[in-house]
Amino acid sequence: MTVFLAGAGLLLASFLVQLLIWRVALPRSQTVALLLIFAVVPPCVLATAALSGHALWLPAPETARLVLAYVAFTLAYVVLYSAIEHQSPTLAIISQVAKDGSRGCASADLYAHFAREDPMSNRIEAMELGGYVQLDEDVITLSSRGRRYAQLFEYAGGLFGLAKGG
């Protein structure tokens, strides 16, 4: 029971701190800030509780369960947050079609709405900014970081039988 309540409490505390910071000033690198908040808040909460005479003492296996649960939920939230930060194009299409109800949404309207912007440019810029690719004149090459990621997904694509998506 203690693991459940402590895990829920620590996750809620980290989430509330994130909401507060986001309302004051939205960080430039939101994912990094999120990881930092979720790493720093639990030790602070536990230290504050200990100083106020409510220290949380758990046996080693219970501590391991708490840490595993906290880390798993934090990582799941970070994954979910990327979809909060940038709206998924697929979900945007679904919302647009839902607006037209049973009448349906004309193909031409969908293309006029979603095929206006070049999908490559902003992604290439974001990847250059994130240090995944380098632009030399007009030629794009992978940085060492980008190469590691590309190899990981290339390997995973072969292992899990996934065709190149997009």
Next chain:
Amino acid sequence: MLTLAPVAGLAANVFAQIACARILRRLGLSIVAGALCGLLVTALCTALDSTSAGIALAADWAVAILTYFALAFGYWAFLNLNITSLRIRILREILQSSGGVSRDELTARYSADEFLRRRLERLETGRQMSCRDGRWRLESRTLLVLARTMEALRALVLPASAR
């Protein structure tokens, strides 16, 4: 064992998904089969090792199952990136080319129309939408519920200026 139940579940999920993807050659089905297999292993490990009773037992189960769901969600997101992410596709295409790729070449391969066409095709194949007489209609509300949930989360988390 109780501590490692969600990790054992995740391992079972990964192995079952890979095996099903290779045997059945159906990705969607392999993801569902893997997730169920992992859930079963997590439940078995929890049932075999939990010595609590009453509310404490319910809490043990909740921690184990919810932790497994969080880990399985991460794995699903990783698989999904390979399927839907344009950035991952770009990285893989550059990796496969020897001297890099020109921006024009990438743009020609993947225009805005192509970007939308692929998504509509996936939605139609997944029976989420259908197109009749040139008009698209929703066939399932699953993704609409997800879209509304994400909109609510965006409203909760992001300040108005960033939405």
